[in-house]
Amino acid sequence: xxxxxxxxxxxxxxxxxxxxxxxxxxxxxxxxxxxxxxxxxxxxxxxxxxxxxxxxxxxxxxxxxxxxxxxxxxxxxxxxxxxxxxxxxxxxxxxxxxxxxxxxxxxxxxxxxxxxxxxxxxxxxxxxxxxxxxxxxxxxxxxxxxxxxxxxxxxxxxxxxxxxxxxxxxxxxxxxxxxxxxxxxxxxxxxxxxxxxxxxxxxxxxxxxxxxxxxxxxxxxxxxxxxxxxxxxxxxxxxxxxxxxxxxxxxxxxxxxxxxxxxxxxxxxxxxxxxxxxxxxxxxxxxxxxxxxxxxxxxxxxxxxxxxxxxxxxxxxxxxxxxxxxxxxxxxxxxxxxxxxxxxxxxxxxxxxxxxxxxxxxxxxxxxxxxxxxxxxxxxxxxxxxxxxxxxxxxxxxxxxxxxxxxxxxxxxxxxxxxxxxxxxxxxxxxxxxxxxxxxxxxxxxxxxxxxxxxxxxxxxx
Amino acid sequence: xxxxxxxxxxxxxxxxxxxxxxxxxxxxxxxxxxxxxxxxxxxxxxxxxxxxxxxxxxxxxxxxxxxxxxxxxxxxxxxxxxxxxxxxxxxxxxxxxxxxxxxxxxxxxxxxxxxxxxxxxxxxxxxxxxxxxxxxxxxxxxxxxxxxxxxxxxxxxxxxxxxxxxxxxxxxxxxxxxxxxxxxxxxxxxxxxxxxxxxxxxxxxxxxxxxxxxxxxxxxxxxxxxxxxxxxxxxxxxxxxxxxxxxxxxxxxxxxxxxxxxxxxxxxxxxxxxxxxxxxxxxxx
Ligand SMILES: Cc1cc2nc3c(=O)[nH]c(=O)nc-3n(C[C@H](O)[C@H](O)[C@H](O)COP(=O)(O)OP(=O)(O)OC[C@H]3O[C@@H](n4cnc5c(N)ncnc54)[C@H](O)[C@@H]3O)c2cc1C
Ligand code: SF4
Ligand code: FES
Numbered sequence: 007x008x009x010x011x012x013x014x015x016x017x018x019x020x021x022x023x024x025x026x027x028x029x030x031x032x033x034x035x036x037x038x039x040x041x042x043x044x045x046x047x048x049x050x051x052x053x054x055x056x057x058x059x060x061x062x063x064x065x066x067x068x069x070x071x072x073x074x075x076x077x078x079x080x081x082x083x084x085x086x087x088x089x090x091x092x093x094x095x096x097x098x099x100x101x102x103x104x105x106x107x108x109x110x111x112x113x114x115x116x117x118x119x120x121x122x123x124x125x126x127x128x129x130x131x132x133x134x135x136x137x138x139x140x141x142x143x144x145x146x147x148x149x150x151x152x153x154x155x156x157x158x159x160x161x162x163x164x165x166x167x168x169x170x171x172x173x174x175x176x177x178x179x180x181x182x183x184x185x186x187x188x189x190x191x192x193x194x195x196x197x198x199x200x201x202x203x204x205x206x207x208x209x210x211x212x213x214x215x216x217x218x219x220x221x222x223x224x225x226x227x228x229x230x231x232x233x234x235x236x237x238x239x240x241x242x243x244x245x246x247x248x249x250x251x252x253x254x255x256x257x258x259x260x261x262x263x264x265x266x267x268x269x270x271x272x273x274x275x276x277x278x279x280x281x282x283x284x285x286x287x288x289x290x291x292x293x294x295x296x297x298x299x300x301x302x303x304x305x306x307x308x309x310x311x312x313x314x315x316x317x318x319x320x321x322x323x324x325x326x327x328x329x330x331x332x333x334x335x336x337x338x339x340x341x342x343x344x345x346x347x348x349x350x351x352x353x354x355x356x357x358x359x360x361x362x363x364x365x366x367x368x369x370x371x372x373x374x375x376x377x378x379x380x381x382x383x384x385x386x387x388x389x390x391x392x393x394x395x396x397x398x399x400x401x402x403x404x405x406x407x408x409x410x411x412x413x414x415x416x417x418x419x420x421x422x423x424x425x426x427x428x429x430x431x432x433x434x435x436x437x438x439x440x441x442x443x444x445x446x447x448x449x450x451x452x453x454x455x456x457x458x459x460x461x462x463x464x465x466x467x468x
Numbered sequence: 469x470x471x472x473x474x475x476x477x478x479x480x481x482x483x484x485x486x487x488x489x490x491x492x493x494x495x496x497x498x499x500x501x502x503x504x505x506x507x508x509x510x511x512x513x514x515x516x517x518x519x520x521x522x523x524x525x526x527x528x529x530x531x532x533x534x535x536x537x538x539x540x541x542x543x544x545x546x547x548x549x550x551x552x553x554x555x556x557x558x559x560x561x562x563x564x565x566x567x568x569x570x571x572x573x574x575x576x577x578x579x580x581x582x583x584x585x586x587x588x589x590x591x592x593x594x595x596x597x598x599x600x601x602x603x604x605x606x607x608x609x610x611x612x613x614x615x616x617x618x619x620x621x622x623x624x625x626x627x628x629x630x631x632x633x634x635x636x637x638x639x640x641x642x643x644x645x646x647x648x649x650x651x652x653x654x655x656x657x658x659x660x661x662x663x664x665x666x667x668x669x670x671x672x673x674x675x676x677x678x679x680x681x682x683x684x685x686x687x688x689x690x691x692x693x694x695x696x697x698x699x700x701x702x703x704x705x706x707x708x709x710x711x712x713x714x715x716x717x718x719x720x721x722x723x724x725x726x727x728x729x730x731x732x733x734x735x736x737x738x739x740x741x742x743x744x745x746x747x748x749x750x751x752x753x
Binding site for chain 1 (some may be wrong): 505509551553596692696698699703731733734737
């Protein structure tokens with residue numbers, strides 16, 4: 007019976023309209039829609055969705071509470087495993103995690119777990135006064151957290167709840183990490199959602215100091231020796247952009263996705279009241295196929311450009327969330343699959359005029375299991391454009407490693423840490439993209455929470 | 469918030485400000501810079517540190533009005549506060565890595581142009597405090613545009629030149645360099661050049677001619693200043709580096725100045741253009 011109810015559609019801004027503004031694409035469920043969708047869940051005795059969730063969220067549990075009309079109860083169940091439901095409900099790759107494993111998906115469509123999680127998270131934000139946490143008495147121990155992305159925020163909140171005096175040190179002027187500088191407003195509202203989540207962290211008593219670049223403004227050793235922090239959590243992310251190393255990459259009009267998105271999101275360059283400029287391209291090519299590429303290309307579209315994705319594999323291999331690819335297509339983004347850039351071309355003034363590409367075909371599977379793209383001989387052609395944005399992935403910034411003796415990193419520059427976030431230096435913990443390389447919000451959040459538990463154990467047993 | 473304690477006009481449109489920023493003051497080293505943001509709508513603007521006082525917890529910056537953001541900075545008064553003042557950023561001057569005994573044997577020449585003079589000051593002062601003598605050439609279009617001459621004279625041997633001959637040597641910094649070397653028989657074995665990009669390009673060509681190892685301090689366009697965006701990339705010896713983390717000082721004989729100048733003008737003609745958005749106005753001419 008329950009299976010017969012089709013997946014509840016979610017209301018969205020019209021594609022033509024939203025391609026010209028920065029407001030959120032998806033409106034989310036209202037109470038009736040959420041109740042209806044919640045009624046589809048079978049409350050499986052051995053839920054496959056939970057196994058597929060990186061933090062093992064009690065999905066049937068919260069959906070059941072929601073179905074029974076107890077949204078506060080649903081929020082409390084989620085809070086046991088996730089501190090950022092409004093964010094994760096919006097940005098998790100549900101199709102390859104919970105929803106991808108939901109038993110309903112075998113014969114029909116999976117429960118819209120992400121949309122339900124978002125509903126509960128947003129409800130909690132709207133009712134934050136009623137859901138105030140009970141604070142543990144201060145225990146007199148100080149912990150420093152570096153970076154205010156999902157890992158840092160999650161680690162700080164858990165520690166504060168345990169009674170620690172926690173201070174987050176953030177390099178930028180705004181708090182939130184990738185949530186404020188990378189992921190655009192139209193996917194994750196900054197004021198309505200991110201700022202509220204940050205407020206909740208502050209309400210727990212966490213202090214946040216911005217404009218502190220750890221490794222330059224102060225070192226980890228100074229934090230521990232001079233300022234009395236007994237433990238430090240490094241949640242500094244993976245912010246260093248990669249370029250292709252092809253000719254013409256330093257021409258005027260070539261940007262990293264990080265730069266383009268930072269100008270648009272963090273510096274609000276799309277808003278005329280803000281001083282930061284953004285390159286006014288008419289034809290913009292974004293190289294890459296992940297979430298970052300989709301965010302950059304859709305931002306370019308909203309800035310009024312004709313916008314293209316160039317990706318060397320085929321559509322099936324696009325690493326971006328399915329919903330983002332779908333939204334991008336609706337908004338009129340052109341996808342050039344199996345295409346690999348070999349050079350950026352420019353005029354005599356050094357401005358971009360196009361990107362030279364070769365066509366690819368899929369060969370044998372490579373070590374990642376995906377079929378390796380190989381170049382088709384004599385297939386070179388030029389795609390005309392005035393802007394090229396490189397969205398090729400990022401790696402951790404080496405600054406903290408260089409200024410912290412005894413902190414090991416691996417070949418890729420990622421900080422070496424065990425499952426609990428313990429690094430090679432006692433008292434120093436790490437998690438999120440700084441350890442894994444660019445990954446996901448949910449994994450970063452989970453790592454922050456595990457490290458908080460490990461820090462508690464470390465300090466308690468000293 | 470970072471409070472402005474003092475402000476003075478050094479020359480027309482050039483202002484010096486002393487800002488309360490204890491953490492930056494504590495860690496600042498010669499050659500490093502900060503990123504300042506006036507208010508919520510403001511850009512993140514890089515400015516070279518011109519002086520610091522660890523006890524008072526203050527950092528001194530010098531800004532020349534060349535566009536919207538530098539105008540906004542210079543319009544602020546003592547008692548006002550900057551929204552953000554992050555730093556110190558970049559690597560300290562290479563001179564700090566040279567053992568003192570060796571440094572004392574070196575003949576070090578600084579070449580400063582325009583408001584590049586103020587950023588030379590902390591380096592010259594540091595050397596002075598460590599018992600190392602140095603020479604500083606300061607060039608300006610005319611006598612009214614000099615800044616930091618008194619301060620500099622207290623810590624180094626200063627040589628002035630003007631384009632119009634109104635003070636000091638009549639000619640460009642390159643001509644004065646030639647004069648010191650060829651006429652006065654001076655010998656230099658390390659040079660640091662700070663000023664407008666075009667001046668650094670020609671001055672570096674000149675030191676190459678004289679065979680003097682040379683560092684230049686680049687004022688690239690920046691956003692974050694922490695290595696996150698690549699806006700500040702520069703080609704040095706054929707390799708792409710990030711000015712904010714690998715610099716701001718680079719081997720002056722390896723920098724691709726033409727590319728660097730072209731990249732500084734990335735936003736010329738942009739709707740929000742203010743000619744200096746992309747420029748550390750500390751270095752502008
Ligand atoms: C454009 C874009 C889109 C994405 N889309 C998705 C998505 O749809 N779904 C998803 O799950 N994931 C997505 N991701 C990935 C996800 O955002 C990251 O995996 C996650 O934010 C990592 O969290 P973190 O806490 O490890 O680090 P970050 O979020 O990177 O936060 C690190 C913080 O540390 C600060 N910092 C760095 N160095 C220092 C220092 N030395 N001193 C002080 N502070 C420092 C940084 O300024 C930053 O604020 C996206 C990423 C990008 C860039
Ligand atoms: S697998 Fe699907 S139906 Fe089963 S509990 Fe999870 S969400 Fe509900
Ligand atoms: S200013 Fe962004 S990397 Fe240098």
